[in-house]
Amino acid sequence: MPRQKVIAALVLVLALVSACTSETGGQASPPAADERPPVAKLTAAPADKATGVPVKDPITITVTEGALDSVELANATGKAVEGEIAEDKASWSATEPLGYGKEYSYTATATGTDGKVVELAGSFTTVAPKSTPRATINPVDDAVVGVGMPISVKFPEGPVTDKAAVEKALKVETSGDVEGSWAWLHDRQVDWRPKEYWPANTEVKVTANLYGVAYGGGAYGKADLTTEFSIGRNQVVKIHTPDHRMDVYRDGKKVKSYPASNGRDSDPNLNTPNGTMIVMAKEKVGNFSNPRYGYTDVEKLWAVRFSNHGEFIHENEENRSNIGKANTSHGCVNLFEADAKHYFDSAIIGDPVEVSGSRADMPTTSDVNDWLFSWAQWQSMSALN
Structure with missing residues (x-):
């Protein structure tokens, strides 16, 4: 083959080889930097199009491999929901509660x-x-109550079926260490009481974060509740019915002893029942009509109610001859008028009234029955035990 033809063939082979290879050894060249997808990733909780979102669930926007620049969350009318970006700019959280049955829209930007x-x-x-x-x-804000006073949260408009969820939303804070527990008296009332009587002069704060709590059956809490109140001095009334006396103790020491006539001993239905109750109400003039026993329009002075079973401490000068001598009432504690007023002036709501010596016990079905249960029974009535 002539020399010129050999050279031409070699040039052709080299050209073909060059066309089938690249400078990177056969690998595709990487895209330019501005063509790569962004590394930052934004995530929302709840996810887009979520429905039935609980109003107490955390509402968050988070970013990985980047920092948040802005986040906006608003309801259907355009009103913004307050929130804040974390210090590291990796997340945003709503800081105000959401409304029931509302649609919310969010937008967020971040720089990777x-x-x-x-x-x-x-x-x-x-x-x-x-x-x-x-x-x-x-108790309500600023109340000063006795050492036997329970805390009551009531649901008058309907029963609670998820008691545990409600109980988890309740918190009791005290100025000193006080052991206590919540207990469900029925499906519309949960009470908190201490294991022993409150220490005198304790400051109490109760928080019920009920908004957004599912009560069960499609019912949800309407609003949060709080109260701050104080425990007063330690005063306890003790009545041993066979003694025909009513003793008043302050800080464990007897300070007064009044002659009394208690419920009729011969009829358990008319006894002043055994048990620990509390002062529930005070009336300067109380109406004690009871058609069942044949008397109406009977009014007595200085009436202190200590149960909704029908028991009061009050004056009864008409029964003067039996006061301090015999038990002849229909369940109330009768005192002389001067003694009744003296006690009335000293009593506050929540003071314990301890009765013993009767043939009948106070039924636990009566209202304000917290102290009729043993501590073990009381703890067992919590939905969290």
């Missing part, structure tokens, strides 16, 4: 570690309750 900006948008809808029953709490 690669300098690229990413965006996120979405919406969700909160749970729509079948009902939002109200609740009440007692």
Whole structure:
């Protein structure tokens, strides 16, 4: 073959080889930096299009491999929901509660570690309750109550079926260490009482974070409740019915002893029943009509109620001849008028009244029966035990 033809063939082979290879040894070249996808990733909780979102669930926007620039969450009318970006700019959280049955929309932007900006948008809808029953709490703010006073949270508009969820939302704080427990007296009332009587002069704060709590049956808490009150001095009334006296103790020391006529001994239905009750109400003039026993329009002075079973401490000058000598009442504690007023002036709501020596016990079905249960029984009535 002539020399020129050999050279031409070699040039052709080299050209073909060059066309089938690359400078990277056969691998595709990487895309330019500005063509790579952003590294930052935004995530929302709840997710886009979520429905039935509990209003107490955390509402968050988070970013990985980047930092948040802005987040906006608003309801259907455009009103913004308050929130804050964490110090490390990796997350945002709503700081105010959401409304029931409302749609919320969110938008967020973040800058990745690669300098690229990413965006996120979405919406969700909160749970729509079948009902939002109200609740009440007692004692009320600034009250000063006796050492036997329980804390009561009541649900007058409907029963609670998820008692554990409600109980977890309740908190009791005290100025000193006080052992106590919640107990469900029935499905519309949960009470807290200490194991022993409150220490005198204790300051108490109760928080019931009930808004958003599922009570069961489609019912959700209407609003949060709080109260702050004080325990007063330690005063306890002790009545041993066979003694025909009513003794008053302050800080464990007897300070007064009044002659008394208690419930009729011969008839257990008319006894002043055994048990620990508390002062529930005070009336300067109380009506003690009882048609069942044939008397109406009977009014007595200085009436102190200590149960809803029908028992009071009050004056009864008409029974003067038996006061201090015999038990002849229909269950109340009769005192001379001067003694009744003296005691009336000293009593406050929540003072314990301890009765013993009768043939009948106070039924635990009566109202304000917290101290009729042993401590073990009381603890067993908590939904969390």
